[in-house]
Amino acid sequence: MIRNVVVGRVRPGTDPARVQEALDAIVALPVEGLVDVRVGLDAGLRAGAWSFAITSDFVDAEAYRAYDAEAEHNRIRRELFDPVCEEIARVQFPV
DSSP states (O other): OEEEEEEEEEOTTOOHHHHHHHHHHHHHOOOTTEEEEEEEEOOOOSTTOOSEEEEEEESSHHHHHHHHHOHHHHHHIIIIITTTEEEEEEEEEEO
16 A cells, blocks of 8 residues: 655735635545545644645555546646645545
8 A cells, every 4th residue: 555645834814714625625526546635724822833735545566656647636736726725735545
């Protein structure tokens, strides 16, 4: 199994509802080979934290690669996340 972890830092003044809309779009994607997806806005428990996180588990690396290249996924990145994010970091690792 492959776990994909994404964290993002949004631009100052960004409406959290816009970020939640983007997160909800990720959750709604029909993804073959996806085992689990979790998303959330930062709870504000520690200063300097990133704004949101996404964790996704895939059956294997090929399922992750298909998701990463999928047209609707890339549209969501481009149209919903890019306009509100200063920075996004990703890591994938076997679990």
